Amino acid sequence: MEKGGKLFHPGLSLDCVIFGFHDNQLKVLLLKMEHTDHWALPGGFVYKDETLEAAATRVLQERTGINDIFLQQFHVFGDPARSDRKYHSNRLKKLGIEAEKDHWLLNRFITVGFYALVEFSHVTPTPDNTSVACEWQHLHNIGNLFMDHRQILDKALETLRQQLNYQPIGYKLLPxxxxxxxxxxxxxxxxxxxxxxxxxxxxxxxxxxxxxxxxxxxxxxxxxxxxxxxxxxxxxxxxxxxxxxxx
Amino acid sequence: MEKGGKLFHPGLSLDCVIFGFHDNQLKVLLLKMEHTDHWALPGGFVYKDETLEAAATRVLQERTGINDIFLQQFHVFGDPARSDRKYHSNRLKKLGIEAEKDHWLLNRFITVGFYALVEFSHVTPTPDNTSVACEWQHLHNIGNLFMDHRQILDKALETLRQQLNYQPIGYKLLPxxxxxxxxxxxxxxxxxxxxxxxxxxxxxxxxxxxxxxxxxxxxxxxxxxxxxxxxxxxxxxxxxxxxxxxx
Missing domain, CATH: 1.10.10.10 (Winged helix-like DNA-binding domain superfamily/Winged helix DNA-binding domain)
Incomplete structure (x- = not known):
């Protein structure tokens, strides 16, 4: 949290929309965030010497336990107003970190969206250090999400729709x-x-x-x-x- | 050049693949770079308070003279080895700028690729301040380009191919x-x-x-x-x- 500014590419994150199919339902893997009622997409930062794909693979491995995962970068979200500085500022306070105004986490972040298709039964959902739970949710039951994550999810779905004829979507999602x-x-x-x-x-x-x-x-x-x-x-x-x- | 670190989102650029159709040929607008034999895609940086799309629109307007341009973000290129630090370091020297090792231009950059479809006859090609010429080149005659720009161009073409049934590609390119x-x-x-x-x-x-x-x-x-x-x-x-x- 304190050294992130030295470790990570500045102002850059990634967010993953992880799709699984179970009980005849398309589901998305979400994190229940600590200290709030929000649900969020799993995400992370990119180490200074890491490719975007390696960073996404790392995040997906940590949340699902799967190493060999089908993922596709689909869009960058770069609205200057998308970052939730207040959330990060509060979180830093709770962690007892005195955050200067230019703390690396309080800057503008653009985020690269990846979607992943996984076989539901292979996944072991695992929360990260900002969340208290990691759960599959039925697509139709997902409401608002943290920051612009709902918009990211919708764009991932739109991408799936367009790529249905060009990506092995059925093969990756079905048993x-x-x-x-x-x-x-x-x-x-x-x-x-x-x-x-x-x-x-x-x-x-x-x-x-x-x-x-x-x-x-x-x-x-x-x-x-x-x-x-x-x-x-x-x-x-x-x-x-x-x-x-x-x- | 000196104030860029304060003005722009750090470590982030964008590159534009501008397609036009003329004389029965698909053409791409390229820049002939100063002090080198390289050709490059038009590109630029993103102001700290600017959306990615606004930045791309600005770059495209400057290079083509067209305000109302059809553009689509298509991929982010984030290989840590993609940046050409030597080129930038030489360029700064030529401009008489004493560049520290942590000069903003010498850091790793990830770049967001946009493709644009323009009506050829509406374009007034205009070089930027790093280039001596701005010209249309027949797709089939384009060889290697600066840095990973050839890879960016190829990915743009692959995207066009996939989106041929979903984007008004003919409408935007033809008179x-x-x-x-x-x-x-x-x-x-x-x-x-x-x-x-x-x-x-x-x-x-x-x-x-x-x-x-x-x-x-x-x-x-x-x-x-x-x-x-x-x-x-x-x-x-x-x-x-x-x-x-x-x-």
């Missing part, structure tokens, strides 16, 4: 085996709208990226649906041109 | 009236491959975003091709879902 309704729910959540079941299934099958397994998902009230897995080689090939076919 | 072969060349250049003439025409017409005019382009050796213009309302509507149709 190895999944049902067609699960895949459809994931698409519906990202796109923010209901899709027709038959059209969805036909279109998905037309891409040639799914393998229908012999197993079914047992235990539900309905007829047991078939399980699918991705044909990774064909998926990645299709993504090069865009799933809907290139020019 | 009000254009021929189908001109539109096709633009697409071919961005996609980096040849397209079939008939398929291209059929697909473009299927989007319902083009209006065929009664005029033709006269003067060529071949049969005079029809002129087209965009139906802006329909174009923007189609982009909301993606040109190839949404889900």
């Amino acid at each position: 190895d085996k999944f049902t067609m309704p699960e895949l459809q729910t994931l698409y519906e959540t990202i796109l923010g709208k209901k899709l027709d079941r038959r059209n969805f299934q036909r279109r998905m099958n037309s891409y040639g990226i799914l393998r229908r397994l012999k197993e079914t998902r047992k235990g539900g009230a309905h007829k047991a649906p078939y399980l699918y897995s991705f044909n990774l080689r064909k998926y990645q090939q299709a993504l090069l041109e865009g799933l809907q076919g290139g020019w | 009000d009236k254009f021929t189908m072969p001109e539109l096709q060349t633009l697409y071919e250049t961005i996609l980096g491959k040849k397209l079939d003439r008939r398929n291209f025409q059929r697909r473009m017409n299927s989007y319902g975003i083009l209006r065929r005019l009664k005029e033709t382009r006269k003067g060529g050796a071949h049969k005079a091709p029809y002129l087209y213009s965009f139906n802006l309302r329909k174009y923007q509507q189609a982009l909301l879902e993606g040109l190839q149709g949404g889900w």
Whole structure:
């Protein structure tokens, strides 16, 4: 906290929108901040000799326990009014640190947004030293967040929507085996709208990226649906041109 | 140069990839740097109270003379090894400035990449105070550039390719009236491959975003091709879902 000015690139932070899919819901990993009612995105600073991607990987590893994580830088947020100097000033006081007006934490910060796609079951949510809890929250239940974090989350979602045909989003978020309704729910959540079941299934099958397994998902009230897995080689090939076919 | 440390956000710059279309070629606006053989992307710094977008707009206005410019932030480049301290150190010497090791210009810089789409004929290329010339160069003739600017240019192109269905790229780059072969060349250049003439025409017409005019382009050796213009309302509507149709 005191040496940060010497260790980190000045005026630069990063924030991570970590998506996971569980119980047929798209979820985001959030931190409950100490001494406030706010929830926030996991984030951190960039060491002076560190790449942005290495810094994001480090933050994600610390919050999730996963080393090999799919992440993409998606936007920089640089509004001069975005920093919450009052929060940091109060926090420094609580820590007993006499903060000068030019303390490194009280300057303007721009933040680089990364989104990460993780397999829910692999994650061990772990709070950082500014937070008392680290929890998955259902996207639809997330309200306002600390500072401009809600805006960062919305921009991450918009990016997912645009990249749905160019990034292995389904592959990274779903477990190895999944049902067609699960895949459809994931698409519906990202796109923010209901899709027709038959059209969805036909279109998905037309891409040639799914393998229908012999197993079914047992235990539900309905007829047991078939399980699918991705044909990774064909998926990645299709993504090069865009799933809907290139020019 | 001396007061920059007080005026600008520390360790932060931006670089602009300015695209224009002329003579059936995609071109990029580059600066010929003073005292070196290097060409570079136009760029600048961000004032402490300025948004990133305002800073980019300011730089673009200064280099092109255009106020109302279409620009998009597309990536941050943050490799700790990307900065060319030697160049800046030499430049400061030439300007007769005694630069301490911690001079603001000699620190690590991360840079935010913006791409801009301009109508070629509206631009008045104008060098900045580090350059002796500002010129359009044909994309295919651009070799290495200063620092990591070639990498920034390549990433901008990759972004254009991915956003071809989601941003009004044709509308921003072409003049009000254009021929189908001109539109096709633009697409071919961005996609980096040849397209079939008939398929291209059929697909473009299927989007319902083009209006065929009664005029033709006269003067060529071949049969005079029809002129087209965009139906802006329909174009923007189609982009909301993606040109190839949404889900």
